[in-house]
Amino acid sequence: MAPVTADPVKCNKAIKLLEQFERLAKKYGIKLSPKRLKELKDLRDAGKIKSSDLPAKLRSIFPDEFAGMTLDTIRDKCAKKRKGG
Numbered sequence: 001m002a003p004v005t006a007d008p009v010k011c012n013k014a015i016k017l018l019e020q021f022e023r024l025a026k027k028y029g030i031k032l033s034p035k036r037l038k039e040l041k042d043l044r045d046a047g048k049i050k051s052s053d054l055p056a057k058l059r060s061i062f063p064d065e066f067a068g069m070t071l072d073t074i075r076d077k078c079a080k081k082r083k084g085g
Contacts, residue, residue, distance in 0.1 A: 010066070011066075015078065017061070022037065024058055040053060049070070050070055
């Protein structure tokens with residue numbers, strides 16, 4: 001029997017929020033300091049960013065079932081490969 005994967009729509013939303021927080025922050029008018037932006041980028045690049053690291057506005061639209069999980073964990077659960085290397 002094939003392993004059960006999470007809802008693909010919610011998977012994609014969670015991954016998009018964690019990977020594209022910078023673009024989405026600009027879209028929603030969220031101001032991030034250069035220091036905070038670097039911290040978030042470093043976490044993202046290491047696959048360790050979680051919903052709790054995001055600004056409140058983005059956190060509020062994050063799928064609940066992935067709350068507290070790292071980007072790498074969500075990718076594993078959703079069987080998604082990392083984009084761009």
